Amino acid sequence: MIVVTGATGGLGGATVEHLLKRVPADQLGVSVRDTAKARHFADRGVRVRQGSYEDPAALRDSFAGAEQVLLVSGNDPAADLVALHRGAIDAAVEAGVRRILYTSQQGAVPGNPYRPSETHLATEAMLGDSGVAWTALRNAAYGSLDLVLGPWQRTGGIAGPLDGPVPYTDRADVAEATAAILAGARSFDGPVTLTASAAVTLDDLARIASGLIGRTVTRVVVDDEQWVAEQIANGVPEQPARLMLTWNQAARAGYFAGTDPLLAELLGREPRTVTDRLAAGIGTTA
Structure with missing residues (x-):
């Protein structure tokens, strides 16, 4: 059995959907905070059990009988995520799980200024x-491009701190590849990197957007502290604003610049490009 945590979230839920195309439903389980929100999986034959990283005993029950468990990393900045991940790993070990998969982050190496890197490195060490x-x-950055670009369709500009190349990756592709690894016969030991095939900067994205809409989209580089101040003035709390700043600092230092062919290999096709995603999002979101 394969058990997926966080299955009512975006990445976890999409991974389960792809697993259902590859594995019989009675060989799948999910561990979720609120079982009512996973009713759509239960109705299709997936085993649904309550479990959260804050409750190791419930996790052990959720993981019972699993050969593999996918631990989707926590994202609460106020929580002790390393301790929560430790509890989840211990629960999987105690339940007799044979392989643990964990959603880490591209560039999770010492020295990366993006603060979640420390959590991922510590979790990988615990797994080891x-x-x-x-x-x-x-995984490479797979969030909505609008989170990175801001309201460019309305303003005609992409404003933000100096950045660097990033292989912005579609979440649906990451989920499909994750399901392929979980359901496949090939074993992947230790860290593997899943990225789109090309890394781009915000300057590149401005040029791509300009070509798609037929008018110039400008790229405006904003001083780090000025950008933080503007975010706060727009209602963003200082802590998340500074967290996002560390992401830009990591990008400009090249921590996210690399690409890897594994995602395309697992998909059996080229991953969606930023051009694909921007084109699909024009008039809506990306």
Whole structure:
């Protein structure tokens, strides 16, 4: 059995949907905070059990009988995520899980100024000490492009701190590849990197957007502290604003610049490009 945590979230839920195309439903389980929100999986034959990283006993029950578990990394900035991940790993080990997969982050290496990198590095180290086979999925940035670009369709500009090349990747592609790894016969040991095929800067994205809409989209570089101040003035709390700043600082330092062919290999096709995503999002979101 394969058990997926966070299955009512975006990445976890999409991964389960792809697994259902590859694995019989009675060989799948999900561990979720609110089982009512996973009713659509239960109705299709997936085993649904309540479990959260804050409740190791419930996790052990959720993981019972699983050969593989996908641990979707926590994202609460106020929580002790390393401790929560440790509890989830321990629960998987105690439940007899044979392989743990963990959603890590591209560029999770020492020195990366993007603060979540420290959590991912610590979690990968705990996995290495767990005595169980493990895979860390170092996913490239897969959030909505609007989170990076801002309201460019309305303003005609992309304003933000100095950045660097990033292989912005479609979440649906990451989910499909994750399902392929979970359901496939090939084992991946340790960290693997899943990225789109090309890394681009915000300057590149401005040029691509300009070509798509037929008018110039400008790229405006804003001083780091000025950008933080503008975010706060627009209602963003200082802590998340500074967290996002560290992401830009990591990008400009090249921590996210690399690409890897594994995602395309797992998909059996080229991943969606930023051009594809921008074109699909014009008039809506990207």
